[in-house]
Amino acid sequence: MSLAVRSALCAALLLAAGSAQAAVTPVPVGQPLARFANLKPGVHRYLRFKQAGDTVRVADVWTREVRFEDQDGQRRLHIVQHWDGVGAAPSDRQLDSWFELGTFRPLTHVRRTQKDGAAKVEGYAFQPDKIVGLKDLADNAAKDFEVASPQPSFNFETDMEFLQALPLAAGYEASIVFTHPGGGPPAAYLFKVAGSEVLNLPGGGKVDCWVVTADYNHPEMPITRFWFAKGSQVMIKQLSPLPDGSGVIGKTLLY
Template identity: 60%
Template structure:
C-alpha cells in the first residue's frame, strides 16, 4: 500500500428521505480534529471469520483478530491497535501494529509484517504533520528509505473499521475521509452503505461488515 497516495472514502448510510429533501454537504473528517464519538472505541478483542458462500457451500477465507488497547507511549496515552490475520486458503499470516493519538485517531506509526512461504516482509512507517517516512530504526524494514511529502494528512486505511466507529453514523450521514490508496497503488472511492464497506458500486470486492464477527466476502 502506498501510504500517502490520497483516496476519498465516502460514507453514506441509509437512503434519502425523499427526492425533494435537501442534501447536506458531506462532513469532512480531518486528521487531528477531535472525534466526538472517540469514547465509543473501547479496549477489547474482536475476531472475524470471513467466508465465501456459493450455493450451499461455505468456504472459510481467513480469520482476522483485531485488538484495541490504550497504552502509554513516550509518556502519553495512546491508542494501540494490534491485528493478526491468518489465511484460510494458503500458509500465510500478517500482523500489524498501529499507534494513534487519543481523541483524534491521528496516525503515529504503522508496522506490517507479512509471512508467506517462510519469508517475512516488514514495512514500517511514521506519520508526521507533512510527511510519511520509513522507520529507520526498524530492523529489516523494506520501507526504510520511504519519504514522501503529505501536504494533506491521511488516516490509516488499515484501521478503517475502528475509525468508522468514532463517527456519528446514522441514517443520511455522509462524510469524506482522506485515506491512502488501495493495495493496488491507486486512489479510489470506497463508500460505506448501511453496515458494509464497498457497497453495490464495487461488485465482487470484499464486503467487510462493520458490525458483528461473521464476515462474508
C-alpha cells in the same frame, strides 16, 4: 412558464443541490471524533470467508485488538491485528498501529509478514505532508519509502475501528482521506449510512444495525456493505461482492 417561475425553480434546484453537497461531512485528521468513546479495550475476532451460492469457504480468523497504552510518555490508542489460517496454521501477517488519543490521527504502522519461509518487516510513520519509512526500525524493508500526502491521512488498515468512532445516523455521509501504508498517495473515500437493518443472531438474539456503504472510488464496481451495531457501533458484518458476480467476500463477528 413565466420568467419569475423559472427563476424560482432554478433557485430551488440550486439550493437542493447545495444542500445535497453540504450533507457530506468531511472528517479532517487531528480533530476529536464524536464517538471515540465507543472504542473499548478488548479483542474482536472475525471469520473471513468467500461465499458462492450455498458454498462457503473459510479463509481465516482475523483478530483485532484495541489497547490504550503509554508510548513516549503519552497515553495513546494502540491497535494490533493478526490472521490465523484454517487448520491452526500459524499467522503469516501481523499489524501494529499507534494513534493519537481522541482523534485517531495515525502515528506509526508496522506490518510483519511471512511467505514461503521468508519474513518481511515494513514500518511507516505518518507525517502532516507525507508518509515515510521508519528509519530506526530493524530490518525495515520500507525504510526508504516516501509518498506525498497533500492533506493528512487516516490509516486504511484500521477502518473498522475508525468508522466505529463516527456519529453514524440516518442520512450521515462522511468523506474520509485514507491511505494504505506502503501503497499509493492518500485519497478521499465516501462512506454513507444507507439505512438500518436488524440482524438475527444465533440463539434467537437480534442486533439493530446501521448499514454503511462504500464504493472505494470505483462506482462501476459492486458496493461494499458494513453492518455496525447501533449501540456500540462495533462492526458485525461486512460483505463485498466479487466483480464478476460469482459470490461475495465477507467478514462476520465471531466474538
